[in-house]
Amino acid sequence: MSSISGKTTLDWGAFAAELAPVALISEPVLVKKRSRDFFWYSPILNQKLRKCFGDLVAQPKTPEELRHVLATSYRHDAPITLRGGGTGNYGQSVPMDGGLIIETTGMNRILEIGHGFVRAEAGALMADINAALKETGQELAMFPSTQDIATIGGFVAGGSAGIGSVANGALRDPGNLISLTAMSVEEAPVERQFDGPDALHVHHAWGLNGVITDVTIRTVPTRNWHGCMATFDSYKGAYAAGCALAVAEDIACKLVSTVDARITAYFPRLSGHIRPDHHLLVSLVPAEDVPAFFALVEGMGGHVDLAMDDARRQELNLPHVFDFSYNHTTLQVLKADRSATYQQVGCPIPPDPEKVDALRPLLGDDVWMHHEFARLGGEVVTFDLPIIWFSTPERLAEINAIYETNGFPVYDAHTWRVEGGGLKNADYIHLAWKKRMDPKGLLNSPKSAAWDTVKHLSPEDIEARAKT
Ligand SMILES: Cc1cc2nc3c(=O)[nH]c(=O)nc-3n(C[C@H](O)[C@H](O)[C@H](O)COP(=O)(O)OP(=O)(O)OC[C@H]3O[C@@H](n4cnc5c(N)ncnc54)[C@H](O)[C@@H]3O)c2cc1C
Numbered sequence: 001m002s003s004i005s006g007k008t009t010l011d012w013g014a015f016a017a018e019l020a021p022v023a024l025i026s027e028p029v030l031v032k033k034r035s036r037d038f039f040w041y042s043p044i045l046n047q048k049l050r051k052c053f054g055d056l057v058a059q060p061k062t063p064e065e066l067r068h069v070l071a072t073s074y075r076h077d078a079p080i081t082l083r084g085g086g087t088g089n090y091g092q093s094v095p096m097d098g099g100l101i102i103e104t105t106g107m108n109r110i111l112e113i114g115h116g117f118v119r120a121e122a123g124a125l126m127a128d129i130n131a132a133l134k135e136t137g138q139e140l141a142m143f144p145s146t147q148d149i150a151t152i153g154g155f156v157a158g159g160s161a162g163i164g165s166v167a168n169g170a171l172r173d174p175g176n177l178i179s180l181t182a183m184s185v186e187e188a189p190v191e192r193q194f195d196g197p198d199a200l201h202v203h204h205a206w207g208l209n210g211v212i213t214d215v216t217i218r219t220v221p222t223r224n225w226h227g228c229m230a231t232f233d234s235y236k237g238a239y240a241a242g243c244a245l246a247v248a249e250d251i252a253c254k255l256v257s258t259v260d261a262r263i264t265a266y267f268p269r270l271s272g273h274i275r276p277d278h279h280l281l282v283s284l285v286p287a288e289d290v291p292a293f294f295a296l297v298e299g300m301g302g303h304v305d306l307a308m309d310d311a312r313r314q315e316l317n318l319p320h321v322f323d324f325s326y327n328h329t330t331l332q333v334l335k336a337d338r339s340a341t342y343q344q345v346g347c348p349i350p351p352d353p354e355k356v357d358a359l360r361p362l363l364g365d366d367v368w369m370h371h372e373f374a375r376l377g378g379e380v381v382t383f384d385l386p387i388i389w390f391s392t393p394e395r396l397a398e399i400n401a402i403y404e405t406n407g408f409p410v411y412d413a414h415t416w417r418v419e420g421g422g423l424k425n426a427d428y429i430h431l432a433w434k435k436r437m438d439p440k441g442l443l444n445s446p447k448s449a450a451w452d453t454v455k456h457l458s459p460e461d462i463e464a465r466a467k468t
Contacts, residue, residue: 005098
């Protein structure tokens with residue numbers, strides 16, 4: 001078997017034989033499919049990554065099989081890319097050097113459910129975990145809107161926040177990510193446990209510094225959630241209601257999103273259910289707090305269009321309300337028109353409807369706002385995931401500059417390097433752990449711009465750079 005990627009000289013047929021009895025995929029079409037994620041949201045990333053492919057896919061079902069795969073890869077210097085559900089947005093699970101893709105979805109056991117926590121293997125789907133938790137009266141403290149295909153390992157390695165974050169904070173907030181275990185890529189791979197704050201050494205490192213085998217994560221009591229949608233005459237009105245909702249003491253919501261009226265025109269499933277040409281507020285509210293939700297929305301000049309429990313939602317044949325939040329909002333538009341893209345933008349803290357309103361005319365008609373509300377370190381924050389009608393890279397840079405000069409930091413969604421987006425700078429703690437857990441740098445190293453500058457150093461010397 002020759003190299004599909006054209007980037008390695010390994011004899012992939014012989015390598016595959018050595019991996020037995022681990023399940024493998026070598027059919028080029030299927031390997032290419034598993035070399036992609038949702039990077040096509042970005043025309044810039046699409047250009048850069050669409051021709052990056054792996055050579056072979058391994059699907060270990062147990063930590064022992066994973067250990068065998070990693071030891072074999074180490075022996076042959078095979079580049080490795082880790083993949084859960086492949087729902088990342090920046091080509092996080094795209095093999096930059098070709099090589100082996102390890103798909104974790106076979107390692108999917110839920111290992112333990114206790115009061116306030118669940119421990120699951122890295123490949124467990126988040127929706128399956130939530131379903132198991134529901135039996136115990138609990139749910140994940142937060143989950144991404146991709147929960148049906150996203151894995152818990154992929155969320156911890158590549159995600160940051162989600163539905164639940166407006167109540168419970170981001171993944172990195174203390175108490176949310178309780179513990180994780182990761183395996184090294186060495187001659188004899190070892191498993192290390194990272195507890196409490198130490199779990200951040202591996203969190204959001206994009207699978208570059210160890211292979212997560214299991215995760216222990218916070219759970220909260222589940223509620224009878226009502227999917228609520230309200231409409232407003234102005235975007236400022238919807239955003240102001242979102243701000244009030246996020247801090248309302250009598251409404252324990254787990255989702256608050258606001259969406260520009262022009263974007264809602266791309267939500268055909270909601271046609272006839274929400275007022276057209278109005279700005280939208282999306283929320284998940286416990287049944288007992290729904291009357292207070294009505295009072296808040298109406299008191300702020302809005303109109304509640306939908307407030308439905310799950311049975312009613314199914315009766316109406318509507319998707320979950322979170323299908324109109326986070327990056328699903330973007331997806332709804334992309335389903336109709338692939339010339340749309342998006343950006344990730346922070347907002348002044350505390351959230352200020354006046355500042356958001358003042359920014360809108362500066363951005364132009366090719367930028368349509370959509371905000372998510374979350375808690376970060378206990379404080380309510382918002383971030384904008386606008387729809388941008390892409391024309392040229394120069395115009396995108398201009399839009400970024402308008403945001404930044406007005407005090408809205410851009411966390412670029414159009415970069416394929418780990419340092420380019422949310423992190424902004426090199427994370428030398430992550431890189432020190434990469435040196436410990438992946439001394440040969442086999443785990444998709446090109447994803448880190450800084451790795452080449454530190455790979456010759458000891459873990460301690462790399463870590464020292466974090467202090468300078
Ligand atoms: C429509 C849409 C909506 C989204 N909404 C959200 C959201 O609400 N919140 C959010 O945070 N993100 C969101 N995302 C991004 C993404 O869906 C989530 O981060 C998701 O949890 C990733 O899980 P996954 O299993 O698909 O990971 P993958 O995409 O397969 O992998 C993500 C990263 O983790 C690494 N990785 C995977 N498994 C392991 C492992 N076992 N050990 C170490 N590294 C590993 C991969 O190499 C890759 O770098 C969204 C994306 C889309 C397309």
